[in-house]
Amino acid sequence: MTVIQKPEINAEPTSRAGRIVKAECILVALPLQADAKPVWAFSSAPKNTFDTLFVRLETDTGLVGWGEAFSRTEDLSLKSLIETRILPLVIGEDARQIAAIKHKLEFGLHNFGRVGPTMYGISAVDIALWDIAAKAAGLPLVDLLGGPVAGEVEVYASLLRYDSEEGVAAAVRAAVAEGYRYIKLHETTYPEIAAACAAAAGQAAVMLDVNCPWSVTEALEMDARLAPLNLFWFEEPVWPPENFRGLARIRAEKRHRIAAGENAGSLHGFVAMVDAGAIDIAQPDVAKTGGVTELLKIAAFCEASAIQFVPHCALFGPGLLATIHINASRQPVPLLERLYCQFDADLYRGATSPVAGKLAVPRTPGLGFEPDPDVIDRYRVG
Ligand SMILES: [Mg+2]
Numbered sequence: 001m002t003v004i005q006k007p008e009i010n011a012e013p014t015s016r017a018g019r020i021v022k023a024e025c026i027l028v029a030l031p032l033q034a035d036a037k038p039v040w041a042f043s044s045a046p047k048n049t050f051d052t053l054f055v056r057l058e059t060d061t062g063l064v065g066w067g068e069a070f071s072r073t074e075d076l077s078l079k080s081l082i083e084t085r086i087l088p089l090v091i092g093e094d095a096r097q098i099a100a101i102k103h104k105l106e107f108g109l110h111n112f113g114r115v116g117p118t119m120y121g122i123s124a125v126d127i128a129l130w131d132i133a134a135k136a137a138g139l140p141l142v143d144l145l146g147g148p149v150a151g152e153v154e155v156y157a158s159l160l161r162y163d164s165e166e167g168v169a170a171a172v173r174a175a176v177a178e179g180y181r182y183i184k185l186h187e188t189t190y191p192e193i194a195a196a197c198a199a200a201a202g203q204a205a206v207m208l209d210v211n212c213p214w215s216v217t218e219a220l221e222m223d224a225r226l227a228p229l230n231l232f233w234f235e236e237p238v239w240p241p242e243n244f245r246g247l248a249r250i251r252a253e254k255r256h257r258i259a260a261g262e263n264a265g266s267l268h269g270f271v272a273m274v275d276a277g278a279i280d281i282a283q284p285d286v287a288k289t290g291g292v293t294e295l296l297k298i299a300a301f302c303e304a305s306a307i308q309f310v311p312h313c314a315l316f317g318p319g320l321l322a323t324i325h326i327n328a329s330r331q332p333v334p335l336l337e338r339l340y341c342q343f344d345a346d347l348y349r350g351a352t353s354p355v356a357g358k359l360a361v362p363r364t365p366g367l368g369f370e371p372d373p374d375v376i377d378r379y380r381v382g
Contacts, residue, residue, distance in 0.1 A: 015061075015094065015095075015096050015136070016061055016063070016136040016137075017059060017061065017063060017094070017095040017096045017132050017133060017136040018059030018060045018061030018062075018063060018094075018095055018136075019059060019060050019092060019093065019094055019095065020057050020058070020059055020090050020091055020092065020093050020095055021058055021059060021060045021091070021092075022056075022057070022058035022091075023055070023056070023057050023058075023087040023088075023090050023091055023125075024055075024056050024083075024087070025053065025054065025055055025056075025079045025082050025083050025087070025382075026053075026054040026056060026376060026380060026382075027051065027052075027053050027054075027071065027074065027075070027076065027079045027380065027381050027382035028051070028052045028053075028054070028317075028347070028375070028376055028379045028380050028381065029047070029049040029050065029051050029052075029074050029379055029381045030049060030050050030052065030316070030343045030344060030345060030347070030375075030379050031048060031049050031343065031344040031379075032048055032049065032050050032341045032342065032343050032344075033341065033342045033343070033344065034048070034160050034341040034342070035162070035167060036159070036160035036161055036162045036167065036171070036341070037160060037161045037162075037163065047073055047074065049073075049074065050072075050316065050339075050341075050343065051071035051072055051073070051074060051075060052068060052071070052315070052316055052317035052347060052371075053068060053069045053070075053071035053075065053078065053079060053082075053120075053124070053317075054066055054067070054068060054124075054317060054318065054371065054376075055067040055068070055069060055082065055087070055121070055124035055125055055127075055128050056128065057090065057095070057125070057128040057129070057132065059095050059132060061136075063095070063132050063135050063136060064132075064135075064370075065095070065127075065128035065129060065130075065131035065132035065135070065366070066127070066128055066131050066317070066318040066367060066370070066371065067123070067124035067125055067126065067127035067128030067129075067131070067287075067291070067318050067319075068123075068124050068127060068286075068287045068315055068317040068318040068319035068320075068322075069082060069120040069121050069123060069124035069287055070120045070123070070285060070287040070288045070314075070315070070319070071120070074381050074382070076381075076382045077117075078117050078120065078121070079382050081117050081118070081121060082117075082120075082121035082124065085109060085112065085118070085121070086105060086109070086118070086121040086122065086125060087121075087125075089104065089105055089108060090105070090125055095129055095132045095133070095136075096133065096136075098126065098129045098130065098133060098293060099293060101125065101126075101129060102122065102125070102126050102129075102290070102291070102293055102294075105122045105125065106119075106122060106290075109122070113265075114265045114266060115263065115264065115265030115266075115269070116265070119265045119266070119288065119289070119290060120287060120288055122290060122291065123285075123286060123287050123288060123289065123290050123291040123294075123319075124287060124291070124318075125291070126290060126291025126292055126293050126294070127286060127287070127291045127292055127318050127319060127322045127367075128318070129291075130144070130291070130292040130293075130322065130367075131318065131322075131366045131367045132366070134365055134366045134367070135365045135366040137365070138365050139365055140325065140361070140362055140363050140364060140365060140366070140368055141292075141321075141322065141325040141366060141367055141368070142325040142328045142329050142361055145292075145296065145325060145326065145329035146329045147329065148328045148329065148361055149328060149329060149330065149331050149332075149333050150328055150333045150361070151328075151360065151361055152328075152358045152359060152360045152361060153324055153327050153328055153333055153334075153335075153336045153358065153359055153361065154181070154182070154333070154335055154336065154357060154358055155180070155335070155336045155337075155338050155354040155357050155358060155359055156180065156182035156183065156184055156207070156335045156336070156337055156338070156357075157175040157178075157180040157182070157183045157184070157338070157340040157357075158184045158186075158209075158314065158337050158338060158339050158340055159171050159172070159175070159183065159184060159185055159186060159196075159340045160186060160339065160340065160341055161186040161187060161188075162187065162192065163187070163189075163192065164192065165191050165192050165195035166195075168185065168187055168192050168195060168196045168199075169195045169196060169198070169199040170199075171196075171340065172196045172199040172200050172204070172206075173199050175204070175340055176199075176200060176203045176204050178354075178356070178357065179354075179355075179356030179357040179358075180204060180354075180357040181203075181204050181205065181357055182204060182205050182207065182232065182335055182357075183196075183200055183204045183205070183206055183207070183340075184206070184207040184208070184209055184235075184337070185206060185207070185208050185209065186209050186210070186211065187208070187210075188210045188211075188213055190222075190225060190226070193208060193226065193229065194229060197229045197230075197231075205232040206229070206231055206232060207231060207232045207233045207234075207235065207259070208226065208231050208233075208234055208235065209235035209236060209259075210222075210235065210236060210237055211235075211236055212236045212237075212238060212239045212240060212241050212263075213237075213239060214237055214238060214239060215238070215239065215246075216238055216243070216246040216249050216250070219237040219238045219246070219250050220249070220250060220253070222237065223237065223250050223253055223255050223256060224253070224255065226255075226256070227255040227256070231256055232257075233256065233257045233258070233259040233280070233281055234250070234256035234257065234258055234259065235258075235259040235260065235281075235283070236259070236260050236262075236263075237250055237258075238250060241260065241262075241263035241264075242263070242269075244272055244273050244275075244276035244278040245276055245278075247260060247273070247276070247278035247279065248276045248277040248278045251277060251278060251279070251280065252277070257280040257281060258278065258279050258280050258281070259279065259280065259281035259282075259283055259310070260273065260278065260279050260281075260282075260283060261273065261279065261281075261282045261283035261284050261285075261289075261312065262283050262284070262285045262288065262289075262312035263288075264284060264289055265288070265289060265290070266289060266290050266294055267290075267294060267297045267298050267301060269289075270282050270284065270298050270301060270302070270307075271301065274301075274305050274307055279307060280307065280308060281307070281308045281309075281310050282298060282302050282307050282308065282309050282310070283310055283311060283312040284298045284309075284311055284312065285311065285312040285313065285314075285315075285319075286311060286313070286315075286319050286322045286323050286326065287315055287319035288312075291322075292322055292325075292326060295311060295326050296326070299326070299330055308334070309330060309334055310334040310335055310337075311323050311326065311327065311334060311336075311337070312337060313336060313337040313338065314337065314339050316339075316343070316347060316352065317347055317371065318367055318371075320338070320352055321348075321352070321362065321367035321368055321369060322367060323336060323337075324336060324352075324359060324361055324362070324368075325361065325362070325367065325368075328361040336359060338354060338359075345372075345375045345378065345379060346372070346375065347371045347372055347375055347376075348369045348371065348372065349369075349372055351368075351369050352369070
């Protein structure tokens with residue numbers, strides 16, 4: 001006689017993720033070594049330090065998840081906003097419920113901005129929840145996103161701003177010598193851009209990111225002047241960043257592939273860009289644009305819209321790790337952005353330093369690495 005065992009259909013699966021019992025922010029500012037200017041000189045007294053604003057979540061099953069919010073110039077106001085407005089809303093939540101928690105935060109706080117600091121904090125919580133989910137599963141994050149398409153990702157050297165032909169050319173030569181095949185400039189004047197392209201000629205593709213300085217008329221003039229340099233893409237030429245009609249006007253000239261998106265807050269920003277015909281390359285930032293959850297939606301939208309998905313990543317903490325996992329899960333694997341500068345200390349003991357322009361995808365559970373507590377203690381500013 002065949003015995004058919006009745007499945008236990010009502011059994012609640014045990015969650016290893018647990019409930020969130022502790023949530024905190026940790027702001028670290030690492031001194032950087034570069035003979036270049038920080039592009040993020042948002043204050044009147046720019047610092048040669050680089051923020052990593054961690055969100056650390058702890059659950060009653062003993063798991064710890066790390067997230068990161070976009071931050072610059074020792075932004076204690078942003079840390080305070082996250083601590084007082086966002087983190088109290090996650091205490092007691094079931095850490096498995098990433099989508100529900102993200103929706104609760106977004107809906108509850110939408111009057112405080114759909115783009116900017118509030119969304120940076122929500123992004124950090126989302127990244128930390130994915131770290132917990134992957135640790136609970138005992139898998140690297142990439143395995144939860146569909147599995148790795150590649151074991152390593154190609155990195156592009158995203159140079160700081162040198163404002164001198166010799167300076168930027170020397171940085172290009174150094175990056176080429178280290179094995180980078182793709183280099184992005186943050187110069188805004190023609191002589192420096194041309195000098196960098198000459199230094200890279202035949203050895204690396206060059207992208208140009210100008211961070212929204214120009215009117216549409218000015219951008220059209222530069223677009224024409226730069227055309228002979230064969231830039232790999234032209235990023236954020238027009239002010240303001242949400243001037244999608246202006247971007248579409250530049251793109252219509254077909255001289256360059258237009259990249260933008262680091263200043264969008266959600267999937268819907270990218271829908272608006274694509275509807276306007278503004279971009280060829282979408283650049284959401286995992287620590288600004290809603291975390292891992294939102295980047296996966298944007299990646300799917302890009303795939304269906306014949307737009308290239310190449311996340312923005314000027315991050316060195318959990319946001320960088322999350323971006324490695326997201327990129328490694330996409331087909332084709334996007335280039336990984338990493339700022340080209342050295343720090344006095346390394347949050348991950350060198351594990352995120354590219355070798356010959358490539359970074360291995362972590363194979364340990366979660367994001368893959370825990371930040372070095374000694375480095376946090378030494379450089380913590382809030
Ligand atoms: Mg940019």
